[in-house]
Amino acid sequence: MKDEVLSAVSRRNMFLAPDALEVIESNGYSMEFVNTLLNSLSKNTVFVMKSDVVNFLNGDKGIMEPEKVIKPKVKRDSDLSIIPGSDITGQSTCTGTIEDFTKYFRSRYNILKKIILKRRDFDPPLSISRAMEVDREVNIVGIIYEVKTTKNGHTMLEIEDETGTCNVLIRKDTPISNELFVNDEVIGVTGKRSKPSQGNGKYSARSGFFNANKIYRPDVTEKSSWTPSDSDSSIAFLSDIHIGSREFLKPQWEKMIAWLKANAYEKNLNYLVLPGDVVDGIGAYPGQEYDLEIDNIFKQYETLSEYLKEIPDHMKIVMHPGNHDACRLAEPQPALKEIYTKSFDSNIYITGNPINLNVEGRIVTSYHGKSIDDWVQSVRGMSYEDPPAVMKQMIMRRHLAPMYGQKNALAPEKKDYLAMEHLPDIFVSGHVHGAGRLEYHGVKMINASSWQSQTDYQKRNNFNPDPAIMPVVHLGTGEITMHDFLK
Ligand SMILES: [Fe+2]
Ligand SMILES: [Fe+2]
Structure with a gap:
């Protein structure tokens, strides 16, 4: 790579400063990148400096966050598509080999590093x-392998990239000491290695560490905001319907359907997403059989399809699985097989979990939310009472389920479908049966309630749902309305 870069530079009668080469090399860019960089420089350029490379990186449209194109809404024309590459359905290749895991984490690292590099x-x-x-002070990007507290109360992160690992010291008396770190997230760090502990000036891996001054996450820029469009459509979310459960709230569901019949067309409520746990399933938790009204999984889906036929025809519906559905538990989850969904109407998109949708130019990320269990258990300050706060942590790390090896199972696919490659305008989850909302730098985050009242199992586990609420987001203004059908 180095020779190729140098010969491309000398062919143009240019010279490359050593630190410029260092930046090019350490980012592993292709010759295509180098040639584009060189072509972008003035013909009079003789010395290519580090600042030229940095300026090019910062201005390179190819790696910048794409400008969002908000398409105007043409009334009644449905404009919903699945964003290519976001659905695992039909793409699963993993068998759980070590090679699968290596590819999976490399994919995660590369997706998230690319987002961090876009930060100006x-x-x-x-x-x-x-x-x-x-x-000297430099930047690095690594995936967190382990988070430890030293005996002096500092935080020590072991992070790695494709070239090696290092210990990153976060001193307890610095402004970054309050940062929350989770295993397997990808971070950027500004800092400097500790002084070599050996007389020959060489770094000792055993005693050396990288002294951190600042932490950078993929996140979303503070200046981001919801840009209004002239769309007059709205999108609704009905999570965790749990058909088959004795606690399914049939009267409230019927009230909601009656409301849709009376209002959806008039109000341009044209889209509906069902973010998983559409049925209660079989054997989802110990003793579930006592909580089931329909104890046959096929019958549960058939019943659901009957309920969904009541939804006004003009509404496009997207449905993906959750942990109660007849699907593998490991995420990403492929779409429900046809054997379960053959009775469903054709206006229903049956997709994997998670899924990215383009709805009238808005990116909608829908994820069932099983990883919230791990966030609540592992991260200080997170609770089941406030799922949008957990979703904010996901956006900051641009990952739906970073922690590997906890309660939530992850399948090591060759691409990390749980990395949030696309920044959503609307981010919805379910699973915890809460009805919450929060806006974070223009991203509307919603936890989309449930249509099941508290089960005995939930009561024993102190799990308090907030059911029968339908959140609706206006795609033009971004206004969120929580329609409560419990009362
Ligand atoms: Fe659920
Ligand atoms: Fe769930």
Whole structure:
């Protein structure tokens, strides 16, 4: 790579500053990138400096967050599509080999590193192995392997990239000491290696560490906001319907259907997403058989299809599985097989979990939310009472379920479908049966309630649902309305 870069530069009668080469190399860019960079420079350029590379990176449209195109709404024309590459259905290849895991984490690292590199406040990083050789402040990007607290109360992160690992020290007396870290998230760090502990000036992996000054996450920029469009459509969400459960709230569901019949067409409520746990399933938890009114999984889906036929025809429906559905538990979950959904109407898109939709130019990410269990258990300050706060942590890390090896099972697919490659305008989850909403730098986050009242199992586990609420988001203004059908 180095020779190819140097010969491309010399062919143009240019010289490349060593630190410019370092930036190019450490980011692993292709020759296509190098040629585009060189072509972008003035013909009079003789010396290509680090600042030229950095400026190019910051201005390179190819790697910048794409400008959002908000399409105007043509009344009654349905404009919903699945964003290519976001659905695992038919794409699953993993068998659980070590190679699968390596590919999976490499995919995660690359997707999230690319997002971190788009940050204008983050200079191009060095590789970890290179960063541990230089005595100046540099940036690195790594995936967190372990979070520890030292005996002096500092935080020590073990992070790695494709070139090696290092210990990153977060001192307890610095402004970054309050940062929350979770295993397997990808972060950028500004800092400097600790002084070499050996007389020969070489870094000692055993005693050395990287002293962090600042942490960068993929996140969303603070300046982002919801840009109004002239769409007059709205999208509704009905999560965790749990058909088959004795606690299914049939009267409230019927009240909601009656409301849709009376209002959906008039109000341009044209889209509906069902973010998983559409049925109660079989054997989802110990003793579930006592809570079931329909104890046959096929019958549960057939009953659901009958209920969904009542929804006004003009509404496009998207349905994906959750942990109660007849689907593998490991995420990403493929779409329900036809054997369960053959009685469903053709206006229903049956997709995998998670899924990214383009609805009239708005990106809608729908994820059932099983990982919320892990967030609540592992991350300080997170609780089942406030799921949107957990969803904010996901957006900050641009990952729906970073923690590997906890309660929520992840399948090591060759691409990380749980990494939030696309920044959503609307981000919806379910699973915890709460009805919450929060806006974070223009992203509307919603936990989409449930149509099941508290089961005995939930009562024993102190799980308090907030059922029979239908959140609706206006695609033009972004206004969120929570329609409560419990009363
Ligand atoms: Fe549920
Ligand atoms: Fe669930």
